[in-house]
Amino acid sequence: MDYKSGVCNFCGTGCGNYLRISDGKITGVYSSRNHPVSKGRLCVRGWHIHEWLMTDQRISSPMIKVDGSFKNVTYEEAVNFMMEKLSPYMGSSAKAIGFLGAPRWSNENNYLFMKLARSVFKTNNITLDSESGHRGSLNVLSKVTGFPAMTGSLEQIEKTKFIMVIGSDLTRINPIIGSEIHKAQMAGTKVVTLGSRKTQMAKLSNLHLQCRPGTLKLTIALIAKVAIEKGYMDKNSASSMAGFNDFASSLAAINMAEAIGSTGISLDDIDSVAKELCGSESAMAFWSTGISGADEDTVSYIANLFLIAGKVGKENCGLNSITGLANLQGGYDMGVAPDLLTGFQSYSDGAVRSKFEKAWQVQLPAEVGNDVYQLLENKNKDLKVLFVAEHDEGIVKYEKEIANLDFVVYFGSYDNPFVNHADVVFPIAALIEDDGTYTNTERRVQISQKRIQAFNGVLSVRELFSMIAAKSGVKWSYNSSEDVFKEIASLTPSYSGLSYDKLINSTGIQWPCNSEYPNGCKSFLLKSGTALSFAKVSGTFPAVNVSEAFPFLLIPGRGEYFWHQNNIMKKSYIPKREYNATLLVYPKGFIEINSEDAKKLQVREHWTVKISSDKGSMNVSVKISEDVKPGTAYVPYFIKEMITDFLLGHSDKSDMGLDATIPVRIERV
Amino acid sequence: MYLIEKENVMKIAEELAKNYELFGPVVDKGTGQVFFDRVNDSSEISLSAEIPAIPPKHVVFPQIERIMKYKYDRSAKKAEIEAILDNRSKAIFGIRPCDLTGLIVLDRFFLGQEFVDEIYREHRKRMFIVSQNCIAPFKQCFCVCTDSGPFADEGYDLNLTLLGDYYLVEAGSDKGKELVQRLGLKSADPSYAEMKKKANDKSISLFESIATDNKAWISRVMNRITTGFIKEDVWEYIGKQCFECGACTFVCPTCSCFNVEDHNRFDGTTDRLRTWDSCSFEGYTKMAGDHNPRHPVEDRRNKRFFCKLSYSQSKKYLRPGCVGCGRCQWVCPGDIGLPNVVTYIRREITE
Amino acid sequence: MNNIVDGKIVTVPEIATIEEIKDEIQDVKTFYLKFDNPEVEKNFKIKSGQFVMLTVFGAGESAISLPPSPENDRFHLSVRRVGKVTDALHALQVGDKVGIRGPFGNGFPFEEIKGKNIIYVAGGIGLIPLRSSIVHALQHRNEFGRIIVLLGARTPKDLMYQYNIEEWLKIPGFECYVTVDQPTDGWTGHTGFVNSLIDKANIPVENTVAFVCGPPVMFNSVINDLMKRGLKDDCIISTLERHMKCGIGKCQHCAIGRTLVCTDGPVYTYKQIKTLGEEI
Numbered sequence A: 001m002d003y004k005s006g007v008c009n010f011c012g013t014g015c016g017n018y019l020r021i022s023d024g025k026i027t028g029v030y031s032s033r034n035h036p037v038s039k040g041r042l043c044v045r046g047w048h049i050h051e052w053l054m055t056d057q058r059i060s061s062p063m064i065k066v067d068g069s070f071k072n073v074t075y076e077e078a079v080n081f082m083m084e085k086l087s088p089y090m091g092s093s094a095k096a097i098g099f100l101g102a103p104r105w106s107n108e109n110n111y112l113f114m115k116l117a118r119s120v121f122k123t124n125n126i127t128l129d130s131e132s133g134h135r136g137s138l139n140v141l142s143k144v145t146g147f148p149a150m151t152g153s154l155e156q157i158e159k160t161k162f163i164m165v166i167g168s169d170l171t172r173i174n175p176i177i178g179s180e181i182h183k184a185q186m187a188g189t190k191v192v193t194l195g196s197r198k199t200q201m202a203k204l205s206n207l208h209l210q211c212r213p214g215t216l217k218l219t220i221a222l223i224a225k226v227a228i229e230k231g232y233m234d235k236n237s238a239s240s241m242a243g244f245n246d247f248a249s250s251l252a253a254i255n256m257a258e259a260i261g262s263t264g265i266s267l268d269d270i271d272s273v274a275k276e277l278c279g280s281e282s283a284m285a286f287w288s289t290g291i292s293g294a295d296e297d298t299v300s301y302i303a304n305l306f307l308i309a310g311k312v313g314k315e316n317c318g319l320n321s322i323t324g325l326a327n328l329q330g331g332y333d334m335g336v337a338p339d340l341l342t343g344f345q346s347y348s349d350g351a352v353r354s355k356f357e358k359a360w361q362v363q364l365p366a367e368v369g370n371d372v373y374q375l376l377e378n379k380n381k382d383l384k385v386l387f388v389a390e391h392d393e394g395i396v397k398y399e400k401e402i403a404n405l406d407f408v409v410y411f412g413s414y415d416n417p418f419v420n421h422a423d424v425v426f427p428i429a430a431l432i433e434d435d436g437t438y439t440n441t442e443r444r445v446q447i448s449q450k451r452i453q454a455f456n457g458v459l460s461v462r463e464l465f466s467m468i469a470a471k472s473g474v475k476w477s478y479n480s481s482e483d484v485f486k487e488i489a490s491l492t493p494s495y496s497g498l499s500y501d502k503l504i505n506s507t508g509i510q511w512p513c514n515s516e517y518p519n520g521c522k523s524f525l526l527k528s529g530t531a532l533s534f535a536k537v538s539g540t541f542p543a544v545n546v547s548e549a550f551p552f553l554l555i556p557g558r559g560e561y562f563w564h565q566n567n568i569m570k571k572s573y574i575p576k577r578e579y580n581a582t583l584l585v586y587p588k589g590f591i592e593i594n595s596e597d598a599k600k601l602q603v604r605e606h607w608t609v610k611i612s613s614d615k616g617s618m619n620v621s622v623k624i625s626e627d628v629k630p631g632t633a634y635v636p637y638f639i640k641e642m643i644t645d646f647l648l649g650h651s652d653k654s655d656m657g658l659d660a661t662i663p664v665r666i667e668r669v
Numbered sequence B: 001m002y003l004i005e006k007e008n009v010m011k012i013a014e015e016l017a018k019n020y021e022l023f024g025p026v027v028d029k030g031t032g033q034v035f036f037d038r039v040n041d042s043s044e045i046s047l048s049a050e051i052p053a054i055p056p057k058h059v060v061f062p063q064i065e066r067i068m069k070y071k072y073d074r075s076a077k078k079a080e081i082e083a084i085l086d087n088r089s090k091a092i093f094g095i096r097p098c099d100l101t102g103l104i105v106l107d108r109f110f111l112g113q114e115f116v117d118e119i120y121r122e123h124r125k126r127m128f129i130v131s132q133n134c135i136a137p138f139k140q141c142f143c144v145c146t147d148s149g150p151f152a153d154e155g156y157d158l159n160l161t162l163l164g165d166y167y168l169v170e171a172g173s174d175k176g177k178e179l180v181q182r183l184g185l186k187s188a189d190p191s192y193a194e195m196k197k198k199a200n201d202k203s204i205s206l207f208e209s210i211a212t213d214n215k216a217w218i219s220r221v222m223n224r225i226t227t228g229f230i231k232e233d234v235w236e237y238i239g240k241q242c243f244e245c246g247a248c249t250f251v252c253p254t255c256s257c258f259n260v261e262d263h264n265r266f267d268g269t270t271d272r273l274r275t276w277d278s279c280s281f282e283g284y285t286k287m288a289g290d291h292n293p294r295h296p297v298e299d300r301r302n303k304r305f306f307c308k309l310s311y312s313q314s315k316k317y318l319r320p321g322c323v324g325c326g327r328c329q330w331v332c333p334g335d336i337g338l339p340n341v342v343t344y345i346r347r348e349i350t351e
Numbered sequence C: 001m002n003n004i005v006d007g008k009i010v011t012v013p014e015i016a017t018i019e020e021i022k023d024e025i026q027d028v029k030t031f032y033l034k035f036d037n038p039e040v041e042k043n044f045k046i047k048s049g050q051f052v053m054l055t056v057f058g059a060g061e062s063a064i065s066l067p068p069s070p071e072n073d074r075f076h077l078s079v080r081r082v083g084k085v086t087d088a089l090h091a092l093q094v095g096d097k098v099g100i101r102g103p104f105g106n107g108f109p110f111e112e113i114k115g116k117n118i119i120y121v122a123g124g125i126g127l128i129p130l131r132s133s134i135v136h137a138l139q140h141r142n143e144f145g146r147i148i149v150l151l152g153a154r155t156p157k158d159l160m161y162q163y164n165i166e167e168w169l170k171i172p173g174f175e176c177y178v179t180v181d182q183p184t185d186g187w188t189g190h191t192g193f194v195n196s197l198i199d200k201a202n203i204p205v206e207n208t209v210a211f212v213c214g215p216p217v218m219f220n221s222v223i224n225d226l227m228k229r230g231l232k233d234d235c236i237i238s239t240l241e242r243h244m245k246c247g248i249g250k251c252q253h254c255a256i257g258r259t260l261v262c263t264d265g266p267v268y269t270y271k272q273i274k275t276l277g278e279e280i
């Protein structure tokens, strides 16, 4: 039989699939019916993963840049070239070298990337590309529950009685999770969606709280406030947890009438959600952590609301941070962060550090590192050298800064416009050309096995990094990905019970998997002795006042039209066509406005309007949509072609995630 | 009519394997999922496995198929084109009646109409089909509603029915008879015809208790869909639940839409690929200059059901397009597989 | 069957060479082609209203209408640049090779309309699929009543086949009316949408057929006006465009209701179009 089991590598859902491999070539994909997450489903991306995997648009040879143009060389030559060029920077300054990791790479590759940075190049400036937002969720969850990941399980969606989806359109970003929620809703679970746009998720919900842009956090706070004040809350335990009083008093400070006014939601709706959430037998919260996902403060409010409702650490409950990229969770698990080692172990913890020093037989710098994006932004230009793994077009924002660096190293499998920024390029084996494990949003560690030979004889990350390490006098002796995984398990308490033996022929195991949880752990359950505590909240809510000069609230977002428009998707046919379908109609971008507003502005579909804010202006086409309320407008900024200077000028805002809004004026031109 | 002992039935597959590439139901050890796929050895086949998750459609209509290869040397102005036809001889062993009916539908579509699809014909030319009747249905089946099972009555070279310790073997073609003779199977006496009929009745009676996932009484719905008398909001209700994944098309034994792409290879040649496509996608019909005749998703959805369940489309297939396999129901993220859609439409009719 | 040479596989193109390239209007070029195989060149017979599947090597395949007349005309295609395949085509030069399959489609009912008045209404590049029929009708000028062409374009620069029109105007009894939406400097002709020409031309209604081709908005309003004038729906003929991947009725991209544009069309009467059950 030609069908071999695998794992989808697009989003963080981690759907199981079967790849068809005939005569060493990939010839198709099929869904996995008995997989606990996907249960026979895949989304449009998953159904076309073979189109991407069979592409010949690959990097076929190592390249070095000499006098501004690339030259094909051997791996040996490329490594020598790189080491020679880098020698002046080694040990020069703690901020000179940065590593940007790939949230789509396997755990093994990310682990080695982190190890290469720390043990060979002696830097802790390590950051995961694209989705720094996930870190905020991990911080909150770790603080509140001691569990640095999504606490619930996707398998339990069908069992929970109440679901709150915050912000993002899961039907687009993580369709199979969206599907699971939809099916639960059809079977009787109450689903409430919070967000300012009428997404498909919102349409499939029992109730949509369509708050005004910028008031999502406030809406969550109000639900918590009502839950406390009306006495719906879990009085037995919540009020005795650490931090309750601070949180309660910060809520008490909110002026109800005023707040209700600015959210645009009726008190009745807030009341009924508070009551149902608290009264329900079980409940789950879902939010996207990535691009335009919830920021740390919003996540704190969500977690605190669920503590108040008594829905943390119980059967079929969950605080569910949803990752948009296949191994985003795994990337953090592998310590691809300036202050973390594997399994969320703190780098600052001397005991932890010496454990790694002993295993790696190196001295590690004592100081934690810096976030690479901050280094790129900082005015002193301390960063000189950047290592980038499989760039996903997320750092297009920093194109100028990257062009100004002294030296850029690129590791990747596919043709990628980013390659032009690099001084040395290393091709590496792609998914299914090497064994590797991936950790989905619910901590499920799954194996994707080597199924085909590497393209044009390119090396695996393991082979390449071992070569680089050897060049600098460090001996890495891994014969297989399994060897790497064994090392990970030996250094990582939450992974210590995992092995390739257990993962092969399984549909994955959810960490922690160790002596306490030999078969893994579906969801975080409160045991006697573990204490929950409230997260600290800011108590401040962004002002979202429109003025006469700027009467519209603009939401810059990418959730709704987010089809993983990234480098790999562009190597496919059908997902690319679907993504282009939007682009084609609005080649220069669009702004969604309500038909009422269109009438007032006297514009029609496709007409051009000028949008101005205090920082600048841009012209885009009108798209009339009832998905936004009157007085609000939506601009997608995911498409490079659509990223105008206007939106880049507001990048501080777009980083605010769900509550990002820009007051603007819209005029007919 | 002939007989073969139950334990010897795989001899037929072994005999076929001598001259054909062999395809049959295979159980994946990892997850227990059943596939219908190529085997290297007949021992991989599990005849009694449940209805396969993937229909044998891909044997004659692969998910991606190279239909042509070319090389254009622009500086020398030289173009070379090579047609690629799959001329392997394939035997399909153990296909179930619903999927066999699916194959017949594909035949009528690809080989009938104005043009014969020669790429498809090449797959079918040298094919040997051994079907097996379902002596009991599976949970997801509703072939009794779509007149495509549980027993097969045409389209096979050999047809197997398990009757106690024996398989009844019926030959549906000269090729089939020839194989039976080569294997020296003994003839079955006429009483077996009666036994087979009883087994068929028994199987049908079992649907009530076993095939509980799906029911789809399609005849009244077909009438409605053909005449278009279905309220907009029913389609809207259905369309709003579609996640636009394409799965319903991919898993359906009778869906045959395809895309064509030229795939440039590293060695400078280009493969022309024919790949599965789906009418649920926005880009499927979208044309330049913002014209999409099927813009709202519900328009695209009702197209699929029009294709499966209208008389006008049935004229091409000489039967309804749905063969009652139930696959589109369990793969659909939106929970709007054909059986559910039929239910929603019937609900409207009765209201 | 419609194969170029019998025995050939209908999915495999014939190689042709670009002999000449003419810039038409913005983003539209005309390519004059010749088949490399003389046998194919000789046997390549078309009907007005048909189309071919054009392969641009390395890019893909597209459906393109046939503008040449079935008799005594050079084989050429006029193509607008809109995407992958058409961009690649525009980058080709004289001497480059392309692939051609076809011709496909039903074509205009030439025999049935003999003796009638013909009105052609084209918007923008809608003239491309009508050109073949216009030339053919003019080649048989005596077999028809009035032959009227109503042409609309966005600006004077968007008028297709101007050099052809000048030629045709020399033929006695050929009537041509042109209008633009946005007149530019020096435009002395009519201004307004193409419908406005219907009155101006004082079109006949009895014993008349109209061929209409252009963007959907224009199409709908022209048909409205023609019907108001009294033309019957089965006397209004158009060609439809759809996404098309195979040309032989199998890929299903061009399905409209129960019809397939590639094999049942692309030519339909308005009466047929109305019963297709989908938006046009």
Ligand SMILES: Cc1cc2nc3c(=O)[nH]c(=O)nc-3n(C[C@H](O)[C@H](O)[C@H](O)COP(=O)(O)OP(=O)(O)OC[C@H]3O[C@@H](n4cnc5c(N)ncnc54)[C@H](O)[C@@H]3O)c2cc1C
Residues within 6 Å of the ligand: A584, B285, B286, B287, B288, B289, C051, C060, C061, C062, C063, C064, C065, C066, C078, C079, C080, C081, C082, C083, C084, C085, C086, C087, C128, C129, C240, C241, C242, C243, C244, C266
């Ligand atoms: C019967 C028929 C006759 C045609 N005749 C001509 C002609 O004479 N001259 C001419 O310039 N064009 C003609 N077209 C349109 C032409 O086929 C498309 O413009 C072309 O296929 C676009 O291909 P592409 O790869 O360049 O664009 P893509 O990169 O594939 O796509 C660009 C855009 O074109 C759209 N598109 C793709 N196929 C079609 C299509 N068949 N019709 C409309 N839009 C499409 C895509 O959806 C997308 O919006 C005809 C189409 C049909 C069906």
Ligand code: SF4
Residues within 6 Å of the ligand: A008, A009, A010, A011, A012, A013, A014, A015, A038, A041, A042, A043, A044, A045, A046, A047, A174, A175, A176, A177
């Ligand atoms: S939901 Fe995510 S993991 Fe599942 S098929 Fe789609 S992209 Fe792949």
Ligand code: SF4
Residues within 6 Å of the ligand: B248, B251, B252, B253, B254, B308, B321, B322, B323, B324, B325, B326, B327, B328, B329, B337, B338, B339
């Ligand atoms: S429509 Fe659904 S149930 Fe019917 S044949 Fe297709 S996949 Fe099977």
Ligand code: SF4
Residues within 6 Å of the ligand: B241, B242, B243, B244, B245, B246, B247, B248, B249, B280, B331, B332, B333, B334, B335, B336, B337
């Ligand atoms: S399987 Fe369901 S969700 Fe997917 S395209 Fe078909 S109807 Fe839509």
